[in-house]
Amino acid sequence: MDQFKLTKSFSSSFGQISYDIKGEGPPIVLIHGTPWSSFNWRNIIPALSQWFTVYFYDLLGYGQSEKPDEDVSLGVQNKIFSELLDYWELKNPIVVGHDFGGTTVLRTHLLEKREFEKIILIDPVAIAPWGSSFFTHVNKYEKAFQGIPEYIHESMVSTYVQGAKYKSMDKETLNGIINPWLGTTGQDAFYRQIAQADESYTDEIESFYNEIKKPVLIIWGEQDSWIPIERGNKLHNKMNTSEFVSIPNAGHLVQEDQPTELVSYILKFLDT
Template sequence: MESFQLTKEFSSSYGKVSYDSNGEGPPLILVHGTPWSSFNWRHIIPALSQWFTVYYYDLLGYGQSEKPDGDVSLGVQNKVFSELLNYWGLQKPIVIGHDFGGTTILRTHLLDKQEFEKIILIDPVAVAPWGSSFFSHVNEYETAFQGIPEYIHKAIVSTYVQGAKYNSMDKETVEEIINPWLGTTGKRAFYRQIAQASQKYTDDIEPLYGKITRPVLIIWGERDSWIPIEKGVELHKQIKSSKFVPINNAGHLVQEDQPTILLTHILKFLAI
């Protein structure tokens, strides 16, 4: 597998963000979640680039972006995203967000008042309560996790990310996903972003979902063991302008499990 590389860099107020763009046409932005990176959009970028100028980036503290020692929480990601939108000079782009990427889009729209043409949310972290026992453990014992040997850390991250996919994940994909989280900097960054995950960042916006008027498509993997599909149904009820599409034989990482079916629903919603 050829290594996935981002070629451009933006210096936000909070740290350096790596990004790239591809294609021509109306602007469309892909925002990944945790513990992922823009690498996980690789199956759908080429197709979307046939109709759109596709922008994709690694969240601050993730992937190829800078991994600062400070705040990389959801409370910062929407601010970085707003700065990126202004830097790119984009007005009312189409946005697609997965997991924390969906949360970031919702916070950017509802709190920072950034307007989007259409919004697509894929298994987003959006409806309380959320967070696993693993998240709670890391939050309470972050220093202890930071001190575990590298080989144990690698095994933890590898096992963790594979749990997001319904179908088995090949070795090369696992390696690309976990590579940014290895080494001293990567290990610190991995446990930092988990320790900083807090439901307060969705509590801020959940009461505002009823105010969303833009067209919204909510896509959910039926076999999502990280965030059950019932959360997607509840989000659909809260966002009156939304459509809801379940995808069979897909877990939390729909873009890895069923990229072709995912693309079909995206393009249909965008009227391509």
Template sequence: MNKWELPGSFDYSGREIRYGRLGEGPPLVIVHGTPWSTFNLRHLIRELSAQYTVYFYDMLGYGQSSKAEGDVSLGVQNHVLDSLLDHWKLDAPIIVGHDFGGATVLRTHLLNERPFEKIVLIDPVAVSPWGSPFFRHVSAHEAAFSGLPDFIHEAVVRSYVQTAAFKPLEEETLQGIISPWTGQQGQAAFYRQMAQADSRYTDEVQLLYPTIATPTLILWGREDSWIPLERGQDLHGMIPDSEFRIIDDAGHLVIEEKPDELVKEILEFIQA
């Protein structure tokens, strides 16, 4: 596996955000979800950068960004994105968000009043109810999970992330996902982001979805077992004139399973 590195650095309230930029053309920002990082967006980034300047970053508490103790909830992630857009001097770029990244895009658009040329949401965490029993269990016992022996923790992460895919993931992909969550700081960060997951952060914007006037495309893995297809259909009904496309033979981690099909759908939409 080629080492995935983010060369850029941005200070957000004393915590480092790592980011990258690739390609030339109109600006396009892409935002990952949980427990992922920009590593999982590498296929989309490389393909989209052939025609666009793609901006990407590891969210606060994820990947190569700071994993110091503190707020890493959806309640802070929209402010991080808002600050990055200022840092990059971007006004109304195209934006793509997967999972929590989709929720962050929606919160940034609706709460920070950031304009976007077009919005693409991939299996976003956007409609209540969401959050697995495992999330709730971690929230109640965060300290105990943070203290698990390394080999048990890695087995937990491995088993957990595999459930996001419809078919088994390749070992190098699993290693790229697991690696940022290892070590004392990484392990604590993994359970911290779960413990801070709260549906109130989507509840407070859900009633605003009908006000979205920006052209929006919603893409969904048909076999998503983390957020069922019905949630995507509900979101489609809430956002006026949105488009909805289903990606067959893919689960929640459609960004790893069907990147070529995603790129095709994204390009057709943003170039229409």
């Protein structure tokens, strides 16, 4: 996937969603987090598509999807995902969510009452408190950040995202991550999605984690400096049907640091 491009589009009630489908077999849906996009699944999709029909998309306000000057918070992402499930005619797919994608999976299951065969959560945002000091600062002063010069914005975003990876980030990966956030539209969108982040979206569902009956696999990068692994253990203890796996030499972006190990754990879980 030298040039990662989503080829399909869906008009949700909240905005235009870019997506794609690869492979054949049982359906599995991949949902990215923030400030990422489906680009970060590029090393996972080819392997999974050998056994599954892989559905992947960019959240509203991210990547190649529309970036409206409106609500792109976690409060609408579960509703959009529910619409996509109807559009794709998926009744009980396997779902994989990373970071905010994990939150979207949990909110869709618990609030929208959508059924999933199995749930895989990778370093999800699920237990308060969450958000780095940078995240908290931007959340408070969104308008001030939107007005900074583009070259300063690019430098800040580059430094920020590289902190999510345990291994050094190559230029191709870095460009693929930050390009959607460049230019006037991208810059505004970057700070907008941070400003709209709120712990209330996880507080709303945290007390229901013990009610999940579907098999859940929680995967965590041992060197995740964004969401410490202790938060993953706490989430695991709140669920009755979960397994917990930690991956060494991996930060918050496990799919970038250790894609092969990540795929092996996913396949092992799905084979049981």
